[in-house]
Amino acid sequence: MRRRAGLEGDAQKAETKEDFVKVRRSDLERLTTEVMQLRDFLPKILNGDILWTFQKLDAVESSMEKKEEELEQLKMDCEHFRARLEAAQADCMREKKEKLDLRQHLHEAKQQLLQQAEYCTEMGAAVCTLLWGVSSNEEAVKTILGGSKAAKFFTITAQTMESFVKSLSEDMKQQDLDSDENQFVLALAGIVTNVAALACGREFLVTSSRELLDTMVHLLGDMKPGLCTKFKVLMLMSLYNVSINLKGLKYISESPGFIPLLWWLLNDPDTEVCLHVLRLLQSVILEPEVLAKSASEMRDTLPFQRIIALTKSRNADLQALAKELLEDLKILEYEA
Numbered sequence: 001m002r003r004r005a006g007l008e009g010d011a012q013k014a015e016t017k018e019d020f021v022k023v024r025r026s027d028l029e030r031l032t033t034e035v036m037q038l039r040d041f042l043p044k045i046l047n048g049d050i051l052w053t054f055q056k057l058d059a060v061e062s063s064m065e066k067k068e069e070e071l072e073q074l075k076m077d078c079e080h081f082r083a084r085l086e087a088a089q090a091d092c093m094r095e096k097k098e099k100l101d102l103r104q105h106l107h108e109a110k111q112q113l114l115q116q117a118e119y120c121t122e123m124g125a126a127v128c129t130l131l132w133g134v135s136s137n138e139e140a141v142k143t144i145l146g147g148s149k150a151a152k153f154f155t156i157t158a159q160t161m162e163s164f165v166k167s168l169s170e171d172m173k174q175q176d177l178d179s180d181e182n183q184f185v186l187a188l189a190g191i192v193t194n195v196a197a198l199a200c201g202r203e204f205l206v207t208s209s210r211e212l213l214d215t216m217v218h219l220l221g222d223m224k225p226g227l228c229t230k231f232k233v234l235m236l237m238s239l240y241n242v243s244i245n246l247k248g249l250k251y252i253s254e255s256p257g258f259i260p261l262l263w264w265l266l267n268d269p270d271t272e273v274c275l276h277v278l279r280l281l282q283s284v285i286l287e288p289e290v291l292a293k294s295a296s297e298m299r300d301t302l303p304f305q306r307i308i309a310l311t312k313s314r315n316a317d318l319q320a321l322a323k324e325l326l327e328d329l330k331i332l333e334y335e336a
Contacts, residue, residue: 118180124160125180128187135194145195145204154209157188158216165219168227189234192216196241206248213242217255220265229270236265236276243283253290259297266306271315278310278321285328299332 023031134140144150164185192212195201205213216235223232242248252258265277284290284298291298307329310322 121180121184125184125187128184128191132187132190132194135191138198141195141198141201145200150204151208154192154205154212157192158209158212158214160188161185161219162215165222165228168223186231186234189231189238193234193238193241196238199245202242202245202248205242206245206251210251213239213248213252214255217252217258217261221257221261225268226270229268229273232265232268232270233272233276236273236280240276240280240283243280246287246289249283249287249290253284253294259294259301263301263303263306266303266310271313271318274310274313275315275318275321278307278318278325282321282325282328285325285331291331295332302329302332304329 131144135144144153164181167181192205196205216239220232220235239252243252262277262281266274268274268277284294304326307322307326311319311326313319313322
């Protein structure tokens with residue numbers, strides 16, 4: 001027990017010795033001074049740094065909060081645009097389907113319209129061909145003109161002729177004479193020719209169907225030489241028949257560009273066209289009242305060389321009429 005107590009005492013002494021350190025007084029004073037200086041300056045330095053740090057931290061935290069709010073807003077916008085995109089895609093798919101359905105309906109409608117147009121053309125060709133034959137009878141023409149739809153019929157005739165000529169391609173070399181469309185318009189022109197062959201028909205056309213006369217004059221100038229010759233011949237025959245009526249001749253001859261039209265038509269390679277042009281020209285020359293208004297223009301533009309060339313035509317009727325016309329044209333010398 002004593003031994004133990006002695007050991008404990010020694011340990012306490014050792015610990016007591018370790019708690020003390022010898023320091024010089026000058027070092028202690030210097031250390032004390034430095035500690036006091038630190039106590040004075042350290043709070044000031046630390047307070048400024050901490051304050052700046054806290055301010056920076058607040059700014060960073062505010063910026064982070066703002067960024068988080070912006071991020072949240074972007075997420076909401078993204079969800080909104082995603083919803084709109086899905087709705088737009090759904091609308092697009094629906095519109096595509098509707099467009100395909102409409103395209104199919106349009107195709108079907110076009111097919112039906114084409115079938116109806118073909119049917120109407122075929123029916124019109126058949127009916128007008130029959131009417132063409134019937135119109136060669138004077139009593140039948142009087143019955144037709146006495147109906148309430150006569151003027152409307154000739155208005156539709158003018159529109160149909162014009163539509164036909166507009167449909168001709170620019171480089172069309174030959175006509176399909178057997179087509180229903182061609183037969184339709186030829187039958188219409190033939191009906192007009194037969195109606196104009198009668199005095200009552202000429203009077204009706206001049207008083208009630210001037211639009212048809214204007215259209216025929218216009219169309220004759222629109223068709224190229226050598227094209228639709230049978231159609232041209234029928235229209236020229238109609239105009240010639242109308243010219244037998246003095247009012248009709250005056251009206252036709254006063255159409256803008258009528259005389260130049262006749263000279264242009266004389267260049268057609270078809271002899272029948274040239275023959276009926278000369279007949280129409282002869283109507284103008286043989287009517288003094290009409291000639292008086294046209295003489296100056298005819299004298300200045302008359303294609304004498306072309307008419308002389310026609311006097312040598314192999315077609316006997318054309319040759320004879322051209323020679324006869326040259327004699328008639330001598331009257332222009334007296335009109336000067």
